[in-house]
Amino acid sequence: MEILDIGLILVVGIVAGFMNTIGGGGSLLTLPMLIFLGLPAVVANGTNRIALIVQGIVGVTNFRRKGIFYPKLSIILSIPAILGSLLGARYATSIPDELFQKILAVVMIVILVIIITRPEKKFLKTIEGENLSTPRLIVSILVFFGVGFYGGFIQAGVGFIIIVSLTLITGMSLVKINSIKLFIVLVYILSSFPVFLMNSRVDWVLGFTLAVGNSVGAFIGSNFAVSKGDKWIRVFLIVAILLMSANLLGFFKLG
Numbered sequence: 001m002e003i004l005d006i007g008l009i010l011v012v013g014i015v016a017g018f019m020n021t022i023g024g025g026g027s028l029l030t031l032p033m034l035i036f037l038g039l040p041a042v043v044a045n046g047t048n049r050i051a052l053i054v055q056g057i058v059g060v061t062n063f064r065r066k067g068i069f070y071p072k073l074s075i076i077l078s079i080p081a082i083l084g085s086l087l088g089a090r091y092a093t094s095i096p097d098e099l100f101q102k103i104l105a106v107v108m109i110v111i112l113v114i115i116i117t118r119p120e121k122k123f124l125k126t127i128e129g130e131n132l133s134t135p136r137l138i139v140s141i142l143v144f145f146g147v148g149f150y151g152g153f154i155q156a157g158v159g160f161i162i163i164v165s166l167t168l169i170t171g172m173s174l175v176k177i178n179s180i181k182l183f184i185v186l187v188y189i190l191s192s193f194p195v196f197l198m199n200s201r202v203d204w205v206l207g208f209t210l211a212v213g214n215s216v217g218a219f220i221g222s223n224f225a226v227s228k229g230d231k232w233i234r235v236f237l238i239v240a241i242l243l244m245s246a247n248l249l250g251f252f253k254l255g
Helices: 003-022 027-036 041-065 071-092 097-117 119-124 134-153 158-170 174-198 204-222 230-248
Strands: none
Touching: 003 027, 003 041, 003 204, 027 041, 027 097, 027 204, 041 097, 041 174, 041 204, 071 134, 071 174, 097 158, 097 230, 134 158, 134 174, 158 174
């Protein structure tokens, strides 16, 4: 691994950790980056999770220290997410590398549409207060099994999916949703990571290098006073996703 590679991993890791903590989408940058550095797509998927685990610990700890922590609901939604993630991770380790890259490219484009349209913002205007009735909680549990499967399979952009889902189903504030999101993602990644490990789909050196960057970004993000730089982050992410998805689909090659 060259010095320039280390620098790239650290910088992208910081940006990704910050993005994941204040919203989501960091893995839309880190996964393609690891692939561009020469890792097979499935190994990149497993390696990326080392950084996400460390980043999650930093983010959850910092939110909890600030008093923004909801253990009961987080644990309830974590259970179906864990079950789904185990299935998703098993599937991710068994599909061909080229197919995974194509799926990742399509997912990136779908997430791009969510980033641009921001449906959670529109629905926040029509939802009056938080609603955690039993029927809505049941729906949330079912949804989070699907969220867990997706997270175990690809992970990229899952933060946006969680934000949109909880906003539409429960009407909770974005601050509360972000706290719950970080906890659930951390728990199900801890559960699915051994699947990649047992299948030798992890590069520890790149993973821990990325983890350093993600941790710094997560610490900055969890201290960020709601988004002054949100507009520019979104512009950067949109451009990056377009370039990386086009590369994964074979329209051109970077590097």
